[in-house]
Amino acid sequence: MTQIRFDPALPWWAIAVLAGLAALVAGFALWRGLRGWAWRGLAALAACAALAGPALERGTRAALSDIVVLLDDRSSSQQLPGRPAQVDQAVAELSSQIAALPGTDLRRVTLGDGEDGTALATALSRAIAAEPEARLAGVIALTDGRLHDAPQLPQGLPAPLHVLLTGQPDDWDRRLVIEEAPAFGLIDQEVTIRLRVEDQGTVPEASRTGSVALRLSVDGEDEQTFAVPMNTSLTLPVILGHAGQNVVQIALDTAPGELTDRNNAAAVSINGVRDRLRVLLVSGEPHAGERTWRNLLKSDAAVDLIHFTILRPPDKFDGVPVSELSLIAFPTRELFLERIDDFDLIIFDRYSVRGILPPEYYMNIARYVEEGGAILVSAGPEMASVESLHLSPLGRILPARPTGRVIEEAFLPRLTDEGRRHPVTAGLGGPDPDAPDWGRWLRLSQVTPTGDAQVAMTGAEDAPLLVLDRVGEGRVALLTSDQVWLWGRGFEGGGPQLELLRRIAHWSMKEPELEEEALLADIRDGLAVTFTRRTMQDAAGPLQVTAPDGTVTPVPLVPDGPGRFVADWTAPEPGLYRLADGDMRRVLALGPAAPREFEETVADAPLLAPLIEASGGSVQRLSDGIPDLRQVRAGRAASGSGLGGPWIGVTPRDAATVTGLERRPLLPAWVWLALVAGLILTGWLAEGRRRAA
Template sequence: MTQLRFDPALPWWAIAALAGLALLVAGFALWRGLRGWAWRGLAGLAAALALAGPAVEIGTRAGLSDIVILLDDRSASQDLPGRGDQTDRAVDRIAAAAATLPDTELRRVTLGDDPDGTQLGGAIARAVSAEPEGRLAGVIAVTDGRLHDAPMLPEDLPAPLHVLLTGQPGDWDRRLVIEEAPAFGLIGQEVTIRLRIEDQGAVPPSARAGGVDLRLSVDGEDPVTVAVPLDTSLELPVTIGHAGQNVVQIELDGVEGELTTRNNAAAVSINGVRDRLRVLLVSGEPHAGERTWRNLLKSDAAVDLIHFTILRPPDKFDGVPVNELSLIAFPTRELFLERIDDFDLIIFDRYSVRGILPPDYYMNIARYVEQGGAILVSAGPEMASVESLNLSPLGPILPARPTGRVIEEPFLPRLTDDGRRHPVTAGLPGGQGDDPDWGRWLRMAEVTPKPGAQVAMTGAGDSPLLILDRVGQGRVALMTSDQVWLWGRGFEGGGPQLELLRRIAHWSMKEPDLEEEALLADIRDGLSVRFTRRTMQPRTGPLRITHPDGQVTDLPLEAQGPGRLTADWTAPGPGLYRLEEGGISRVLALGPAAPREFEETVADAPLLAPLVAASGGSVTRLSDGIPDLRQVRAGRATSGSALSGPWIGVTAREAATVTGLERRPVLPPWAWLMLIAGLILTGWLAEGRRRA
């Protein structure tokens, strides 16, 4: 590499001025007719050139090797039958061929699994940007052509891109596509899942004959089989049975000859929610704490409250005509017979049996509870009287029997051992220790709890204060004191009355977060899960996990507090897992049952085709043979067929780097001086001969 450089002794403007002056003098001499005008002009230009410092720069170069990038796709779809062996042979053959090419280096990039699918576009962009553009001779990708980050592909490449496709031309696959699935659904109502079953690739005619049997299962229950057609969008109705996560598993049988059955199933998680919580609050008489329940329930936007206060019981005779009263009649028939099943919770607040409700109505309330309803009794002194609800047909479902005694003395509500375990009372603010940081209450009714009922709080003399029980499919809660309003008024520091009453009400309405016997799964990151077991039992066994392939894992649980055990676990792969412990079972969906890697499994390269065409590369199926690797000149064809089979070419770049640099002046200073002096002397002699 030889170049002419300048190292001026004066600023360029001064050198330009000198050159201009030389040309001006030469022009003046020509105008006067002097014979030496040309020699004088050349002398001035030579002086200007000498001041510019011309020098010859001589560099020595060293050739650089060409770079070939080999992308080895090892994503999950490459593990399908036959593709792994194809990939191994092709990668080894290309690597061996690249080693025989002169001045060629191979950069091998291995692409693994990713939760977002095959990230081949980003891998190509990163690999190309990491190498000098002038040395890149080619990019070779051994893949099935299915990528999920097409926007990351570069628009063009300085070298050809060759795609070596795995798989076979006769490959085909059947998959289940979930087109639309709701994330939430109302409890007891239907939601619709829209899906489609489609075939891809070279589907044999025998596989397309007839319909397909689709199995639908909710929360691991016995599946329902439905016959559906192929390549048609279908809407399947699913009824949300409970609050919280409802896992809907949809699957179809595999067909002989298809690539994989991993995309023949899907798990959809639908969170069951209540439209509105409907609560009926019946206050037996006005009292200081009457508005406690009303204010709590009215402050909850998810609650529809109907509140009745009995101001004039039937046994009250004051002589006032009924038509002159501004009170409305208590709609007992409508509430307790016709529309009782519309309510999620019925609260009796200091309610006395005074003949307002006939016995049949109480029996209907008991039926309502046994079939899944809930009642909450907030009792006062009437609990120990002959007007107690315990003496009505409702008594058999109440969790305690009154002794007939009312305790009129201050007492501090305390949590029992069951209360520290039960979600309704566990962790109440200020309730830690034997002496809670709460205010005292002043009155309660003495009761005897029934066998099986859970006493969560006690009052004076360790007498039960809050009793919780299950009856049939429903729930019953009993608070034996009407003094909770003291906490709201701040008496002796008050207490967490709103939190306590809210938990009691929502437990009665089967809030999943307040279940005392529950198995929870919190998906942390990807396949990592934290299991939480809430229980009233003193000890539990290991958690049994059944994998999608039938393998069973027993996971020990560690105590993290009263009635709460946890364990951290990482699943070996996505799919539907069944959990069981202590008679409680649930289904857990980790990741999609059909990951993105298996959405499209037939090998093809439609997303890579534009970049292949723009770079002058090629797409070759490995089923036709592994192509030979050649080195071709720029502008020549980069792929073709020969007698030995197909071949692909990488472009020779002939890149080089400068290893040394030497600068030599065009003439030494003394030579410039002699040249300038000689030109001046020649001009003088030319003028002198004219005078002679």
């Protein structure tokens, strides 16, 4: 490489001024008719050229090798049957062909799974940015063409991009697409999930049925099957059965020959919430603690409370008919017969059987509990009398039988071993449950627990104070003292009155966080999970975790307090996991049931097509054979098919770097001096001949 450089002896503006003066003098001489004006003008210009310092610069160059980037996609979708072998063979053969090209280097980039799918565009942009643009001869990508970061694609390429697709031309796959799903829903009310079942690729004739069987289950139970049309958006109704997380699992049967069944299932987590908690509070007579229940329930904005109190004392006999004991007719028939199933909880607060409610009403209340309802009895001395609820038809579902004795002495409520485990009372005793910092109560009715009832708290003479039981599908709670209001008034320091009553009421209404037998999963970060097993037993676990691929992993549980066992665990991959410990079952959705890598599995490159076309590259299938690699000049076709099969081309860039530089004056100084002097002398001689003439 040779070129002329200048090293001026004066600033360029000074040289320009001198050149301008020389041109003016030559022009004046021409105007005056002087015969040697041209020679003198040339002499002046030669002097200006000498002052500019022209020099001849000669550099030595070293050729640089061309670079070909080979990107092989090893994401999860590339692990489908047959694809790893295709990529391995193509990498080996193309690497050999690139090594055989003169002056060509290989840059290999291997791409795995990213947090958000296949980041092929990001990997491609980084690989190109890492290489000098003047040396990049071509980019070859071995992939299925399914990328999830299309906005990161480079705006252009200085060399052709060739995409070699894996898979087979007759590949096909069926997938389930969840288009819209709610995050929350009301319990026992219908919510809808919008979904679509679609086919991709070359669907065989035997699988073109027009409809497919769709299986639906909530929390892994009561699976239902529906026939749904293909390639059509539809809404699927779901009814949430409980508060908290409801995992709705939707799945398709695997069709013969489809690429994978990993996108045939989806799990949707919907948080069930209650519209309003409907509570019926029946107070048998006015007493100091009556407003305790009313204040508790009225303070909760999510509770609809109906409350009535029997104001007439039981010892007043004046012959007034029962129907006239109220200023307004109370709808007892409507409440206890016709609309009793509308209530989530019925509370009997110091209620005595006085003939106001007929026996069939009590029988209907018992039926209501056995079918899933709940009652809470807060008893006083009337429990030990002939007007006890235990002597009514309701007595068969109560968790304890009164002995007829009322213990009138101060006592400190204590938690039993079961009470320390039961979520209704667990933790109420503070750091030392054997010596809680509570005030005393002054009275309780002595009872004997029945059946499998659980005694959570005891009082005077270790008599049961709080008894909890399950009857059929429902729940019954019995508080054998009416002195809980003493805690609310701060007697002897008081106690956790509101928290205790709130827990009793919400346990009765089956709130998930108060279930004594529960299996909980708290997703902390990504695939990290904390399992919590609550139980009334002394031991639990190991927890059996079934992964999406069917493998079962035992996870040991360690104690974390009475009736509480925990474990920290990290899932190997996103998907739907089934948890089991004894009779306890739970379905857990970690990330999408079908990872993003398997949303679309049929090999195609629509997102890469604009960049391929702009760079002059091509899309070819490895199933047609691994193409030959050639060098082609810029501007010519970079792909084609010859006698030996398909071929792809890379563009030689002829890049080089300067290794040395030599500079020397265009003419020596004495030559410039002689040239200027000779021109001046020639001009003088020309003028002298004119005078002689």
